[in-house]
Amino acid sequence: MDDKILKTMEFSKILNKLAYHAVTSLGKEYAESLRPSGNLEDVKRRLQATDEAYKVDRLKGGAPFGGIADIRSALQRARIGGMLNTHELLDIANTIYGGRRLKRFIANIHEEDPVPLLDALSEQISEQKPLEDAIKACIDDQAEVMDNASSELAAIRRELRTGEVRIREKLEQMIRSNSVAKMLQEQLITIRNDRFVIPVKQEYRSHFGGIVHDQSGSGATLFIEPESIVAMNNKLREAKLKEEREIEKILHRLSSLAGEQTEMLLYDVDILAQLDFIFAKARLAHEMKASFPRMNDRGFLKLRKGRHPLIATDKVVPLDVELGNSYTSIIVTGPNTGGKTVTLKTIGLLSLMAMSGLFIPAEDGSQCCVFDAIYADIGDEQSIEQNLSTFSSHMTNLINILRQMTGKSLVLLDELGAGTDPAEGSALAIAIMEHIHSLGCRMVATTHYSELKAYAYERKGVINASMEFDIQTLSPTYRLLVGVPGRSNAFAIAERLGLPQQMIERAKGEVKEEDLRVESMIASLEENRLTAEAERETAQRLRQELEKLRQQVERERDRFEQQRDKMLAKAEQEARDVIAKARSEAEQIIADLRKLAKEEGASVKEHKLIAARKQLDEAEPNERRAKTVRPGAKQTRNIEAGDEVVVYSLNQKGHVVELAGSGEAIVQMGIMKMKVSLNDLELVQQAPAKVQQQRHVASVKRSRDEHVRSELDLRGSNLEEALIEADRFIDEAFLSNLGQVYIIHGKGTGVLRTGIQDYLRKHRHIKSYRLGNYGEGGAGVTVVELK
Structure with a gap:
C-alpha cells in the first residue's frame, strides 16, 4: 500500500491511538509499523486474533503484561560476551516470568473458551525458568546482588560489616572524649570518598592529625580521617574492592548464562510483542465501540452506521453506504462544507483499518473488501515550488492513479474536474469516470458539476448520491443520501438571506429550462424522501409505543395473577386453620367415644371412625397443585405396583398392591386395603428396584467456574x-x-x-x-x- 494514501487518510493517527493502548514498548513498535494487507486470508487471520483478544478482554479483563521489558539490546551484548548490570539481568528474569505467566493465562482461557490463534502463539514462548531462577537467586527486587549469590561474597560482606563496626566503635569512642569533642563542629560520624571521617573545626586543624578529605562550603569545617583509623579504612577499602571484583564475577556468570539463551529469548520477546500488539487492537476496539467487519475479495463494501474514528463521538454523523453490488460507482453532488470529503475519508480509512486487522467503528453486519490498492485525490495539493496550479496538481495525481490502478482497486476522487472551465472540467470528469468504471474499479467521486448527475442517471452501475442540506436552517446535516442527486440550493439560500425577489426571478430566467426541470425533479424526489422518512419515523414510534403497551399489559397481568394467587392461598390457609381446629375437636370427641365404649363394654366400628375422619378431610380445601407441586412429586401415570404413595383424601401413606384398571389402584394402608382413584394419589417413592436402577445411571459433573479470579x-x-x-x-x-x-x-x-x-x-x-x-x-x- 502506497504511503501517500496512508498519509492522505491520516492512518498514522489511528496507529498513534493503537500504540497508546500497548502496554510494552515492544508492542508499541509493532503498532506503529502496522500496514494494511492485500491478502484476504492474512486479513481474516489478523481480525480473528483481534476478535479473540476482544473476547478475552470482555470475559477476563486485561491480559497480564507486567514485568515484560525490552531486553533485546542487553541480550545482544550478552551474546558477544559483554557483562550486563543488575538492572538488565533483573529485566531478563522478570520478562521470562512475565512470559510464562501470560502463557498460562491464555492456556487457562483456551480450556474454557477456545482462542486458538492466541493459544498457538503463546505456546511458542519458551519457559527459561532455570535462567530466571539463577538470576533471582543472586539479585533481589531492588536490583542488588544478594549476600548468598556466592560463598566468597558472603564472606567478604561479613568482613566489611565487621570492619565498619570496628571503625564506628573507634570513632564513637574518640568523639565522646572531652578533648576531641571541643574540636568538633558536631559529634557525628560521616563518610567522604568511601572513608569514615569526623567534622573538625578549621581552627583545630593543626591540633588534629589525620587526612583531610573535604571541607564545608564556608570552610569552617574540615572532614578529617584520624590517623588511628587510616589503616582500618584502608583495610575496609581493600574489602570493598574484593566485593566489587566478586560481584563482577557473578554478573559475568549470569550474563554468560543469558547469552547462551539469546536466540530463544529474542524469539520469546518477539512473541510477547505480537501478543501485546493484538491485545492493544482489542482495547482500541473497545474504546471506539468498533465491531468485527466481514471481509471479502469481490469488491463489495457495506458500511452500516460507519463513523469516522477521528471525529468526536458526539459530533460524528454515521454513514450508510453500499458499493460493489448493484452499482460500482457513486457520484456525490452537493454544496461545499456538506461533508463530501469526510465521507470519502471515512470510506477510505475504514477500509484501511479493516485490511490492517482492526475492528471498524460501525454496526455489526458491516462488510469490507480487501483491495489490492486504494487511491485517492483529495484536497488541494498544488505545489508552489513546482509552479503547478490546483488543476495541474489534481491532473498529475489523477494520471498517476490511472496508470497504477487495477480492476481490484478502490478509487476516491474529491472535486473531480475542479479548477478549470466548467464545460471542459465536466467533460474531463465524465471521461475519467467512464474509464475507471469500465475497468471495474470501485469508485466514489464528489463533484459540483450538474452534468455528472445526468451521467450517473444514464450509466448502468453508477448511482447518484448527495449530502443532505436543511433549507430551513441553511446548514448541512452531513447525512449521505444514496440515490438522490444533490441540489445547488443557491436560489433558496439567497431568498432566505433577503435577496430581492425580482433579482432571484431574473437569475432563474438565465438558467436553462432543462436545468430547471432537473432541479425541480430533484426537489420533488427530496420532498418525497422526507415524507417517507417522516412516515417511517411515525410508524417506528407507534411500534415502540405498542410494544411498551404490550409489555405493560403483560406486567399488569402477571401482577394480577400473583395477587390472585396470594389471596387464594390466604383463603385456603384460613380454611385449613378452621378445619384443623375442627379436626382437633373431632379427634378429641372420637377419643372420648372410644374411652366411653371401652368403659361401658360397647364398641364403635373402626370403619365408621374412618368414614367420619374422611368427611373431615373432604371439607379441607385442596391446594392448587398445578401451582404448588411438591419437590419430588411424580405424575400419577408413573405409579406402578410396589410404589409408596400418599392418598390425598385420607392424608395417609401407603403402598400400591396392584393396579385395578379404570384409573384405580388397590392401596395397602396399615391393616386396611382400599381401592383408590389414581387422581387421588401422589407418588412418594418408587419401588426399590427402580430406585436402584436409577442410581446406576446417576452422575455428578462439576464444571469449572468461568469467573474464577487469580x-x-x-x-x-x-x-x-x-x-x-x-x-x-x-x-x-x-x-x-x-x-x-x-x-x-x-x-x-x-x-x-x-x-x-x-x-x-x-x-x-x-x-x-x-x-x-x-x-x-x-x-x-x-x-x-x-x-
Whole structure:
C-alpha cells in the first residue's frame, strides 16, 4: 500500500491511538509499523486474533503484561560476551516470568473458551525458568546482588560489616572524649570518598592529625580521617574492592548464562510483542465501540452506521453506504462544507483499518473488501515550488492513479474536474469516470458539476448520491443520501438571506429550462424522501409505543395473577386453620367415644371412625397443585405396583398392591386395603428396584467456574474481613485447579500481611507462599502456590 494514501487518510493517527493502548514498548513498535494487507486470508487471520483478544478482554479483563521489558539490546551484548548490570539481568528474569505467566493465562482461557490463534502463539514462548531462577537467586527486587549469590561474597560482606563496626566503635569512642569533642563542629560520624571521617573545626586543624578529605562550603569545617583509623579504612577499602571484583564475577556468570539463551529469548520477546500488539487492537476496539467487519475479495463494501474514528463521538454523523453490488460507482453532488470529503475519508480509512486487522467503528453486519490498492485525490495539493496550479496538481495525481490502478482497486476522487472551465472540467470528469468504471474499479467521486448527475442517471452501475442540506436552517446535516442527486440550493439560500425577489426571478430566467426541470425533479424526489422518512419515523414510534403497551399489559397481568394467587392461598390457609381446629375437636370427641365404649363394654366400628375422619378431610380445601407441586412429586401415570404413595383424601401413606384398571389402584394402608382413584394419589417413592436402577445411571459433573479470579485485592479491609475473603478465595482457586494466585494486602503497617501469612501457614491447601518479586508488587503482594 502506497504511503501517500496512508498519509492522505491520516492512518498514522489511528496507529498513534493503537500504540497508546500497548502496554510494552515492544508492542508499541509493532503498532506503529502496522500496514494494511492485500491478502484476504492474512486479513481474516489478523481480525480473528483481534476478535479473540476482544473476547478475552470482555470475559477476563486485561491480559497480564507486567514485568515484560525490552531486553533485546542487553541480550545482544550478552551474546558477544559483554557483562550486563543488575538492572538488565533483573529485566531478563522478570520478562521470562512475565512470559510464562501470560502463557498460562491464555492456556487457562483456551480450556474454557477456545482462542486458538492466541493459544498457538503463546505456546511458542519458551519457559527459561532455570535462567530466571539463577538470576533471582543472586539479585533481589531492588536490583542488588544478594549476600548468598556466592560463598566468597558472603564472606567478604561479613568482613566489611565487621570492619565498619570496628571503625564506628573507634570513632564513637574518640568523639565522646572531652578533648576531641571541643574540636568538633558536631559529634557525628560521616563518610567522604568511601572513608569514615569526623567534622573538625578549621581552627583545630593543626591540633588534629589525620587526612583531610573535604571541607564545608564556608570552610569552617574540615572532614578529617584520624590517623588511628587510616589503616582500618584502608583495610575496609581493600574489602570493598574484593566485593566489587566478586560481584563482577557473578554478573559475568549470569550474563554468560543469558547469552547462551539469546536466540530463544529474542524469539520469546518477539512473541510477547505480537501478543501485546493484538491485545492493544482489542482495547482500541473497545474504546471506539468498533465491531468485527466481514471481509471479502469481490469488491463489495457495506458500511452500516460507519463513523469516522477521528471525529468526536458526539459530533460524528454515521454513514450508510453500499458499493460493489448493484452499482460500482457513486457520484456525490452537493454544496461545499456538506461533508463530501469526510465521507470519502471515512470510506477510505475504514477500509484501511479493516485490511490492517482492526475492528471498524460501525454496526455489526458491516462488510469490507480487501483491495489490492486504494487511491485517492483529495484536497488541494498544488505545489508552489513546482509552479503547478490546483488543476495541474489534481491532473498529475489523477494520471498517476490511472496508470497504477487495477480492476481490484478502490478509487476516491474529491472535486473531480475542479479548477478549470466548467464545460471542459465536466467533460474531463465524465471521461475519467467512464474509464475507471469500465475497468471495474470501485469508485466514489464528489463533484459540483450538474452534468455528472445526468451521467450517473444514464450509466448502468453508477448511482447518484448527495449530502443532505436543511433549507430551513441553511446548514448541512452531513447525512449521505444514496440515490438522490444533490441540489445547488443557491436560489433558496439567497431568498432566505433577503435577496430581492425580482433579482432571484431574473437569475432563474438565465438558467436553462432543462436545468430547471432537473432541479425541480430533484426537489420533488427530496420532498418525497422526507415524507417517507417522516412516515417511517411515525410508524417506528407507534411500534415502540405498542410494544411498551404490550409489555405493560403483560406486567399488569402477571401482577394480577400473583395477587390472585396470594389471596387464594390466604383463603385456603384460613380454611385449613378452621378445619384443623375442627379436626382437633373431632379427634378429641372420637377419643372420648372410644374411652366411653371401652368403659361401658360397647364398641364403635373402626370403619365408621374412618368414614367420619374422611368427611373431615373432604371439607379441607385442596391446594392448587398445578401451582404448588411438591419437590419430588411424580405424575400419577408413573405409579406402578410396589410404589409408596400418599392418598390425598385420607392424608395417609401407603403402598400400591396392584393396579385395578379404570384409573384405580388397590392401596395397602396399615391393616386396611382400599381401592383408590389414581387422581387421588401422589407418588412418594418408587419401588426399590427402580430406585436402584436409577442410581446406576446417576452422575455428578462439576464444571469449572468461568469467573474464577487469580488475584484478590484486600487493601482497605480489616483483618477479620480479609481472612473471610481470603478463605473463600483460596477455596475457589483450589477447586478451579489454579496453581498460583496473588493476594494484594498492601504494605502499610504490616498487620494485614502478617495476619494473612499466619492464616496461609496453617491452610491445608497451601503448598508455599512468598512475598512478591520485583514487578509483582514486592512486599505489598503475597504469591501463593496451591497444592
